Amino acid sequence: MKIAFIVGTFPTLSETFILNQITGLVDRGHEVDIYADRSGDLSKVHEDVLNYRLLDQTYYLPEIPANLLWRAIKGVGRSISCLTQAPRATLKSLNFLKYGKQALSLWLLYTLIPNFEKDYDIVHCQFGTVSFRGMAFRAMNSPQAKLITIFRGHDISNFVQEQGEDIYDPLFKNGDYFLANCEFFKRRVVELGCRPGKIRVHGSGLDYSRFPLQVRQFPQDGVVRVATTGRLVEKKGIEYGIRAVAQVLKHYPNLEYVIIGEGPLRSQFEQLIQSLGAEGSIQLVGQKSQAELIALLETSHLFIAPSVTAADGNQDAPVNVLKEAMAMGLPVISTLHGGIPELVEEGVSGYLVSERDAGAITARLVELIEHPERWPEMGRAGRAFIEKNYDLNRLNDALVSLYESLLQSDPPASQPEASLSLSPFS
16 A cells, blocks of 8 residues: 555654554565655654655645735746646646635645656555645545544643634544544544544554563662653653652652653743752753663663643653553553543552542552552553553554555545635634
8 A cells, every 4th residue: 555644744753653654564565655744853863754755755745824914925926837837737736616715715726746647545544643645645645545633632622622622623524544552532522523433443553662661669779760751841741750859859869860851941940840859860861762771761661651731732642662661561650631541450450540640649659668568460460461451463463454555445425525615724
């Protein structure tokens, strides 16, 4: 099969779940191209981007200016250029009678690739937020392809809160199938209008062979090492991890807390750590490669993922960093948030506390420090759960089977194309 992945940014270290699908499809003999709105940081990329030479298969779509006047001005030049190369396709992209606001807003024109010669079977949108680009891509460049969209988190939480609950109506009419990475978000997608028979859960798989199980024991030097991985943004709740560890330090000074990740709240967290007098025990170590992350987790004993619902409504699915920690045998403390309760079994692989409750995190940390005999059993339980429910090979096989079933089935009854009067096309 020939598959086009539609993404926002590529490559990016924080989205290994997309990379895992790409490499899994390539390993199974399929051709995958990546179409992105923008390039990520090329100075530090996942090793698989290099090993699979994925940048050779990556194409960057023209930027669509947010300013309507500037978009129109640049659109004149683009339309002239495209007319000389592909006049019929260019006129099609401007056909507002057929495509409504998608054409009027020039989304189709900016997504048109003149003299496009690829013939995709599948166009797969990674996140609902890029599905608008995906719909335009299929309409202009590969109309015979099946269109699939997977919802992963912010696209079905804060994006909907910002844009309105009808934002995905045209996608639900025109898309062939939908995926969600957890039951929590699947229910939300159905509530917004997706037909229940056109969506299923497809979790983000993990190649757990890269994350070796290590049975945790109380350290001989007496220093308990705690880790958190995540972008330094509100949704990750890192503030509450910092406050909890600072409280524990008052009673157990032999504690080290490493926070792996980068983001806009770094300076705020640095100030918080300093104000709590914990700069000697709590470190912000920045973004790390997968190999560096694994090395840090190997020396850790406990893991905290204190996710919260952000002020803008942003929520988490069962986050990959938790899966990685659990696969490596780390007892975890997380929150009753989004899809996380589908991943962490309360009292079995770790503990779940209420959002924004630093006191509850403190209590659970103290409990685990005082009862290290629980660590091995919790670690093994977490590893077993990951192997059973998030095996990357099994999930990639299931994705291929879905593609094949969509291509083999009779095409759906024809429908008039929706006039796409939504804010992303404004």
